Amino acid sequence: MSKMRAMIVPEIRGRFRMEERELPEPGRHEVRVRVHACGVCHSDSVTVEGLMPGLSYPRIPGHEVIGVIDAVGPDVDGWNAGARVGVGWFGGSCGHCGHCRRGDAFACENIHGATGVTRDGGYATHMLAHASALAKVPAALDPVESAPLLCAGITTFNALRHCGAKPGDLVAIHGVGGLGHLGIQFAARQGFRTVAVNRGRDKEDLARSLGAHAYIDSAANDPAQALQAMGGAKAIIATVTSAEAMQAILGGLGANGTMMVIGAVGALTVNSLDLLNKRASVRGWYSGTAADSEDTLLFSQLNAIASMNEIFRLEDAQAAYDRMMSGKARFRVVLKIDL
Ligand SMILES: [Zn+2]
Ligand SMILES: [Zn+2]
Numbered sequence: 001m002s003k004m005r006a007m008i009v010p011e012i013r014g015r016f017r018m019e020e021r022e023l024p025e026p027g028r029h030e031v032r033v034r035v036h037a038c039g040v041c042h043s044d045s046v047t048v049e050g051l052m053p054g055l056s057y058p059r060i061p062g063h064e065v066i067g068v069i070d071a072v073g074p075d076v077d078g079w080n081a082g083a084r085v086g087v088g089w090f091g092g093s094c095g096h097c098g099h100c101r102r103g104d105a106f107a108c109e110n111i112h113g114a115t116g117v118t119r120d121g122g123y124a125t126h127m128l129a130h131a132s133a134l135a136k137v138p139a140a141l142d143p144v145e146s147a148p149l150l151c152a153g154i155t156t157f158n159a160l161r162h163c164g165a166k167p168g169d170l171v172a173i174h175g176v177g178g179l180g181h182l183g184i185q186f187a188a189r190q191g192f193r194t195v196a197v198n199r200g201r202d203k204e205d206l207a208r209s210l211g212a213h214a215y216i217d218s219a220a221n222d223p224a225q226a227l228q229a230m231g232g233a234k235a236i237i238a239t240v241t242s243a244e245a246m247q248a249i250l251g252g253l254g255a256n257g258t259m260m261v262i263g264a265v266g267a268l269t270v271n272s273l274d275l276l277n278k279r280a281s282v283r284g285w286y287s288g289t290a291a292d293s294e295d296t297l298l299f300s301q302l303n304a305i306a307s308m309n310e311i312f313r314l315e316d317a318q319a320a321y322d323r324m325m326s327g328k329a330r331f332r333v334v335l336k337i338d339l
Pocket of ligand 2: 093094095096097098099100105107108109110111
């Protein structure tokens with residue numbers, strides 16, 4: 001077989017189109033992955049809608065990829081054909097620039113951009129990836145069910161373990177959606193006193209079944225006051241897509257509390273008094289590197305943490321994307337990719 005198939009975005013705001021291409025050969029430091037599954041993430045709209053300057057088209061989106069290495073390029077150490085691998089947003093790192101040498105590979109000065117945005121991603125039977133972008137995937141994890149752990153999973157897992165809270169501390173997961181339903185599971189398993197915050201009561205039972213110890217209906221109650229009544233949050237993991245909603249809950253931080261912003265909402269207005277009186281902070285969080293992905297996958301396997309998914313065929317990527325963008329999917333959308 002010398003061809004691959006991909007669902008491409010032909011131009012900004014174009015509709016997805018199936019394209020058959022020659023199977024690409026991996027370049028130096030690259031491998032080729034036979035893709036088994038790829039999650040459909042809200043960040044794919046960056047590619048579809050051209051939300052970053054300088055993007056080029058056609059482009060194959062997809063940054064929640066699980067597959068198997070089927071070809072290894074020159075100068076790749078430590079990886080062999082047949083290895084089960086995952087690729088996330090992180091596109092790789094050079095290993096020798098100032099940031100890489102100081103342990104900040106996510107900010108590599110030489111390898112920029114993101115999988116499925118500035119280079120082709122996983123809405124395809126095959127893709128190329130930089131070897132430094134590869135995460136080992138435990139054999140026990142189902143590739144289709146686990147694909148969202150490579151973005152929604154790593155982002156919440158990693159934000160939680162860097163949020164400054166310790167076991168027993170009050171941590172709020174703001175938003176019970178694609179990110180939040182994983183965030184609740186990770187927060188509870190990481191030992192935090194976990195409170196889920198969402199509008200309405202329809203997701204309360206689910207949130208509690210995923211491990212939330214308490215639930216706040218942010219439509220019926222002031223979420224900041226509700227958190228203060230519980231002692232104030234050591235951390236708020238803000239997964240929502242509304243700046244107003246984030247602003248409304250910020251006052252729920254307790255002393256030395258941190259809001260970890262992982263939902264992209266554009267400009268955010270912060271009351272400085274909310275911060276300085278409590279020595280509180282608002283911090284953004286990048287999803288993570290390939291090593292962080294491995295930690296996420298292993299932690300998920302050991303603690304039986306799973307994404308709830310709706311599965312589509314590669315050919316139906318447009319329907320899958322539309323479903324994800326509708327906000328109605330429960331909770332992640334995944335493409336299952338057969339040859
Ligand atoms: Zn994503
Ligand atoms: Zn670097």
